[in-house]
Amino acid sequence: MSLRLPSCAVLCQLVAIHVIAITLAGCGGATTTSRSDAGGPPDASRPADAATSCPGILDINSGAALGKACATEATYCTDPACDPCVQNCPAVSCTNGTWKPAVNTALCTADAVPPPCPAIDGSGFDQSCQSDPDCVAVTAGSFCPGAPQCLCGRDAINAKDKSSYEQQLSAIEAQSHPGPGGCNCPFFGTPRCIAHHCTLCGGAGPACPDGG
Numbered sequence: 001m002s003l004r005l006p007s008c009a010v011l012c013q014l015v016a017i018h019v020i021a022i023t024l025a026g027c028g029g030a031t032t033t034s035r036s037d038a039g040g041p042p043d044a045s046r047p048a049d050a051a052t053s054c055p056g057i058l059d060i061n062s063g064a065a066l067g068k069a070c071a072t073e074a075t076y077c078t079d080p081a082c083d084p085c086v087q088n089c090p091a092v093s094c095t096n097g098t099w100k101p102a103v104n105t106a107l108c109t110a111d112a113v114p115p116p117c118p119a120i121d122g123s124g125f126d127q128s129c130q131s132d133p134d135c136v137a138v139t140a141g142s143f144c145p146g147a148p149q150c151l152c153g154r155d156a157i158n159a160k161d162k163s164s165y166e167q168q169l170s171a172i173e174a175q176s177h178p179g180p181g182g183c184n185c186p187f188f189g190t191p192r193c194i195a196h197h198c199t200l201c202g203g204a205g206p207a208c209p210d211g212g
Helices: 008-026 057-062 159-176
Strands: 076-078 091-095 098-101 135-139 153-158 189-194 197-202
Touching: 135 159, 135 189, 135 197, 153 159
Parallel strands: none
Antiparallel strands: 076 091, 091 098, 135 153, 153 197, 189 197
C-alpha cells in the first residue's frame, strides 16, 4: 500500500492560510484596556472606537487632555467629585475632533440661594413711652437690591432712638442699593403711646384703644 503525499497546490494553500492567521494576530486581532476606564490617564494603545468616553480625571484636572483626539462631538467631561463651592473645577468638551476647555456648568449650592434682603424692624429700637409726643413713625421692612425704596412709616419708636434708626437705615441703603421711590404709601396711622408702647393708630394698621 503506497502513501499518497499532498500535492504542491494543497501545500501552498496550507502555507498561505497559516501566513494569513499570523498576520491577523499581529495587526489588531487583540485589543487592550485603557487605564482611563479605571480612573487613570488614557492608555496610548486604546482603540479608536473607545475614544467616545471621557479622558482620565487627572488629565482633565491637569489640562493634559487638551488638544488630544476625541470622537463624539460635544461630549462634555468633568470631575464629578470636584466641589465648585471650594475650588475651580476644570471641564473639557469634544470640539472639532479634539478636547478643548469648557465652562463647568456645576453650581455651588451656596450660590444657588440668594442671601436674604437686609431688613429693619422697629422692635430693634426703644419703643417705650410715657405719652404720645415720645413716639415717631419710622419705615420698617426689607430693602432688596433694585427694589423700589418705599419709605412708608409703618412702625413707631421712641423719638430718642430716631438718630440710631437713621444710621442703621443709611447703612442698609448703602448695602442693598434699593431703587428709586415713587411708592403710593397708605396711611398706616398716627404714632401714639398706648400702654407705654409706641404704636401706630387710626390708619391701615390695627385700631388702638384709648388711653396713654
